[in-house]
Amino acid sequence: MNKEIISTDKAPQAIGTYSQAVKVGNTVYLSGQIPLVPETMEMVEGDMEAQIRRVFDNLSVVAQAAGGSLADVAKLNVFLTDLSHFPLVNEVMADYFSQPYPARAAIGVAALPRGAGVEMDGVLELGG
Numbered sequence: 001m002n003k004e005i006i007s008t009d010k011a012p013q014a015i016g017t018y019s020q021a022v023k024v025g026n027t028v029y030l031s032g033q034i035p036l037v038p039e040t041m042e043m044v045e046g047d048m049e050a051q052i053r054r055v056f057d058n059l060s061v062v063a064q065a066a067g068g069s070l071a072d073v074a075k076l077n078v079f080l081t082d083l084s085h086f087p088l089v090n091e092v093m094a095d096y097f098s099q100p101y102p103a104r105a106a107i108g109v110a111a112l113p114r115g116a117g118v119e120m121d122g123v124l125e126l127g128g
Helices: 048-065 083-096
Strands: 003-006 021-024 027-033 073-080 103-108 118-125
Touching: 021 048, 027 048, 048 083, 048 118, 073 083, 083 103
Parallel strands: 073 103
Antiparallel strands: 003 021, 021 027, 027 118, 073 118
């Protein structure tokens, strides 16, 4: 298997034993992103919308580092500590994605790293 590790300083650095993304062939596996500001490695200030936007921004720059964009996302996983924020995820997601939308799962979880309210990961399929 020919793996390429994707890394960019425009996204938060890994806070554990993982890579920001791994590319295998034309498929890119994006690790989970929480709303960390890359420059400070601190949680973004603001409300839940600010957290969701920061996560999409983080995923976007990792996708770009892999040679793609959010338009190449085939599958998106959303983890929320409060599922009442699901409509807000849909609203904000419309600013980052256009039809046809990726496949997606939204999962309620008890807790996320650093006290985040949202985490997302995904799979990109690059044209080739």
